[in-house]
Amino acid sequence: MFWRKLLPLQKSNYSKITSYSELSQFIREIDKKSDLINTEVIAKTTEGRELYAVLFSKGKFGKDKSKIKVLIFAQQHGNEQSGKEGHYF
Numbered sequence: 001m002f003w004r005k006l007l008p009l010q011k012s013n014y015s016k017i018t019s020y021s022e023l024s025q026f027i028r029e030i031d032k033k034s035d036l037i038n039t040e041v042i043a044k045t046t047e048g049r050e051l052y053a054v055l056f057s058k059g060k061f062g063k064d065k066s067k068i069k070v071l072i073f074a075q076q077h078g079n080e081q082s083g084k085e086g087h088y089f
Helices: 020-033
Strands: 037-044 050-056
Touching: 020 037, 020 050
Parallel strands: none
Antiparallel strands: 037 050
16 A cells, blocks of 8 residues: 555655655556546656656546645745755755
8 A cells, every 4th residue: 555655755764855756656556556546747847857756546536526626836946955855954
């Protein structure tokens, strides 16, 4: 189950900030292991890096109009750590 998998930050014992490649690999792994997650590439950066949308749902994504849609985002700029990781450094 994906929620039992260590986050990249935990794997490094909080000694370094998660890299783009580590986070991308983690996203792909949890997408493969869970039926609750659907990952889409929604854009690419000027450097060609993929930007992901990670969708969580027990049903078909976007089909049930009564469900609330919530947007959670982090790291608006590539040189800024997310809040979870940033406070360790």
